[in-house]
Amino acid sequence: MVMRKLQLPLSQTQKVRFERAIERLQSLSSSANSDASVIVTDSIPVNHDDAFLKGHGTSEVDGELLATVCGVVERVDKLVYVRTLRARYKPEVGDIVVGRVIEVAQKRWRVELNFNQDGVLMLSSMNMPDGIQRRRTSVDELNMRNIFVEHDVVCAEVRNFQHDGSLQLQARSQKYGKLEKGQLLKVDPYLVKRSKHHFHYVESLGIDLIIGCNGFIWVGEHVEVRDPMAIDDQKDEEMISSSSTGKEQSHIPLETRQTICRIGNAIRVLSNLGFTVTLEVIMETVNLSNSKNIDIHDMLGSEFHVVVAENEAERRRTKRKK
């Protein structure tokens, strides 16, 4: 359990409560392989008589297996590799990521993902706004800014790595693409666990939540995934609306905005405390803030942090019991 020093002024009682909660959390997770953590150039013990496979983050130097990154040694059968902690995002094929467009280039957008390179989203990897299956033309290339411009937030899937190590993204269906009417939050990538679903729709609040594997989290108003068939008919309107300044899209009810902020702050609190961010934990934190009648802007105060820490300790304890 990597616990960050909290940068918040705590009163004496808060400090005691907080430390107790952290202690309890640590006692619950003590069984993890804390002894397997290594730093760069640490030697990783392996049985040299037996064959072993060296995976990511390892290198063999003078017959010794060394770690090339800081992290935890993981073993799968004979494969030895080091899982990094608190580093930049390390993409894997099939990951769902959220990123920000930083450049519109030839036939592609460059997307910032907190990876050591920018992600590349090819024009051909994007669904056309008209929903028609066709090859991209030079006209499409000229109209690329109708789809995304710089600073747009997009959601995509990691498709593969090019030979030079750059990352190819793709938008498999209509639910990928531009994200609007919401908030982008950045947390450390290690706080996001890969799971079956990264797209979440919180029906009770009408909120879409996309927890990108790269630690970028999108909280926004729910958008119906548009049926590509239907778009066929109204493609002209669509084209106009997407190129217009977007007056009509600016109206989001106040309530929704507050919900977005509340969820956003919940994620911030979790990130500050270094807790894994999942839909379950986020919603619990939101409910906690609601039940304690804490204002949105107070959620980032010391008191709520302590409450969340205590709550988390309690939650994990009961989970353990089960």
Added chain:
Amino acid sequence: MGSVKRKSVEESSDSAPPQKVQREDDSTQIINEELVGCVHDVSFPENYVPLAPSVHNKPPAKDFPFTLDSFQSEAIKCLDNGESVMVSAHTSAGKTVVASYAIAMSLKENQRVIYTSPIKALSNQKYRDFKEEFSDVGLMTGDVTIDPNASCLVMTTEILRSMQYKGSEIMREVAWIIFDEVHYMRDSERGVVWEESIVMAPKNSRFVFLSATVPNAKEFADWVAKVHQQPCHIVYTDYRPTPLQHYVFPAGGNGLYLVVDEKSKFHEDSFQKSLNALVPTNESDKKRDNGKFQKGLVIGKLGEESDIFKLVKMIIQRQYDPVILFSFSKKECEALAMQMSKMVLNSDDEKDAVETIFASAIDMLSDDDKKLPQVSNILPILKRGIGVHHSGLLPILKEVIEILFQEGLIKCLFATETFSIGLNMPAKTVVFTNVRKFDGDKFRWLSSGEYIQMSGRAGRRGIDKRGICILMVDEKMEPAVAKSMLKGSADSLNSAFHLSYNMLLNQLRCEEGDPENLLRNSFFQFQADRAIPDLEKQIKSLEEERDSLVIEEEESLKNYYNLILQYKSLKKDIREIVFTPKYCLPFLLPNRAVCLDCTNDDEEPQSFSIEDQDTWGVIMKFNKVKSLSEDDDSRRPEDANYTVDVLTRCMVSKDGVGKKKVKAVPIKERGEPVVVTVPLSQIKSLSSAIMNIPKDLVPLEARENALKKVSELLSRHPDGIPLDPEVDMKIKSSSYKKTVRRLEALENLFEKHKIAKSPLITEKLKVLQMKEELIAKIKSLKKTVRSSTALAFKDELKARKRVLRRLGYITSDNVVELKGKVACEISSAEELTLTELMFSGIFKDAKVEELVSLLSCFVWRERLPDAAKPREELDLLFIQLQDTARRVAEVQLDCKVEIDVESFVQSFRPDIMEAVYAWAKGSKFYEVMEIARVFEGSLIRAIRRMEEVLQQLIVAAKSIGETQLEAKLEEAVSKIKRDIVFAASLYL
């Protein structure tokens, strides 16, 4: 095209289901009257409001230099409307026209189009054809990739599927996907690939399905319409551009008999005549009866011409050439071609042409490879105008022969079934050298679907007035059998869906993927759902039938019935104990009288008296049954199976197929005295009497006399003085005693049972039994309904997920783990075993050549009879492979996946390890061929497939970050990818 010779095969529209939407505008109707008929039908998804057919004045995307047949123009009309279409027609009818129109259309609209075919060789040929016509064409098969950025891509269906899983940008640009030979979907091994790729295809793309004639095309289209929520048209035609005449050539006979004429009328009298002309081969030839006899392999007696030679001579004389002769094994194919050695069918000019083409084709081979026996042996045959075509040939030779055949330089081609698929390579005549086909465990009649497919090669459009099919018949066949084969309907298109781990992992890996969704959308599920109303109706009628059977005193009768069943099973138990070889072998002496059970089990399932029908005979000798497994020698004599030859009275009858059927009958009835072979289980008891019987039993009288003696014995001692199991045979087993006691107790019960004396007891029992059977049937039907209302494969899916979890491929939340990601990449070999091997580090230890050799076990499935054991290092690796495979199989068994552990382990064959090792070491191909006694083509295919597996492993090694292994695998690829094995196709 002349309209006279074409026959209208218009199906009347009233036979169509009511929901059918017949769209026949005026022009079609006129065509229907005069020309070829085709059925046009549309499947709409539910709640779909069909758009009014748009009136468009777009010029056609492509003009054809000939008048289109009605089915072609119908299909093209659908394409112009931008709707999917399934075209179901015979091979020679000209489906390609539809495909090329779709390509032209897409290219015009700047859209991508994918053309998939089931076979690599076919893809190559199609690539060449399309490249000539459209130029903007690329090719992707496992072996080659040419211009993957082209607008029209020709590929194998497997490549398309992997693109869909990986999410290629091509999938976002493809407007039309053409599936050629889509009836391949019923292939048990690969068919599932079609279902996967159709289900996963982009929602906005449209399809062109080209298929052989299938009766349930509508069902298929309904499925596509449902899965993709778009209308799907069906254009079906039975029409052949050249009508066929079917002849029979009886074995040993001299002439052809017209059986089905071009108006598809069956001439029964002519068929009978042909059968009468059948010269019966020697009666003593017992082989014939079990169907192992293969005509042609047994070359006629000295000086006599074989049938095949006579037939080919006749064909040439009557100018029925070129001719394709289909046989069902590679060996037979070659043997038949060898018998043609005396025949010369080419003129000198043509001989020179063959030689030139052949020389330029094999020019790319190295000198060593040119000297390969297969290469050097085939040229003389080819020059004479005779060819061979089967999968055992070197791919390059296969292609040369195809080219020569198309050029008309081969007049007489011996081919296997594979030649009947794909590119248009018609002949005037098609000959079936056999009417039976070995399908893995037995010889069976050719199915009508297979017959249709192969006979589709007969008749060249525009050249021949009619095509000729000749059936070589060497045994009696019922007219009905012949009729159903020659005139039967095509095989229907049924789903062969099954799950694989690779599929599951790939589905689990993507956010949207969901194996259950795939299952729900599969054609399998669709067909199962469809069958439910039918099944329910069946159940209902069966239930009514059951309730109509009313039996008095049912309870007590049932009780009695159960007693009888119990009694029988006990009796059987006793017999089983007594006649275990351990006890009875010493008593199976020749000339001992023996009592046999001759209950007739096929006509009357069970008799209800406690008395069985039995007969008496004399033992001749007993034989050990040779079982197929290798470990036969290690078995002790007591455990082996035995059969006994017994002289007894038999009814000899011939059944419909012309097979002799011998059935033992009670000794007092009429029948011939014959020696029959019976299993031990059929013996009821042994007599203590040993008869005095002459040694020579060949004359009928001697046999008759022997049986008379048995009858005399019986008249003196009606019970036949049986050996007492306990006293004489010294059976001391406790279970024997126990069973006997229980039997005695049961016998007492019988006597007390009052219903036993009631009149008509047997009739009543029969009724009761019928009822019991009905109940059982209803039960099993209900089970089918239950399992089809639930998601098909649901349990198996669960079990397989369990396996993946247990092996650490996915987590409990179905998130794919590292190992799972590796297995995702492996689609050309058994993914679990290979992944486990990789993670166990075996690949790292082994030398490159050994590694390659080990991989050969994954691609080679054939058992070679005389394969030498591989050398020690290789054998060691192989044992490790077997251990891993066994572990994987056992985990699967634990998780309740249905699997036979041993046969799974045995499916990895080490037979070509040595050969592949030598190849990787750099040996010449002819040297390798000396090590492995297999067909050249088979070995080449295996090595090519290994290269595919290696490429997948490279990607896998990359994903786990093991660079050394990656480099090693790359080296392995470079070692095997050379010379003749990877010689480029002539079509490229």
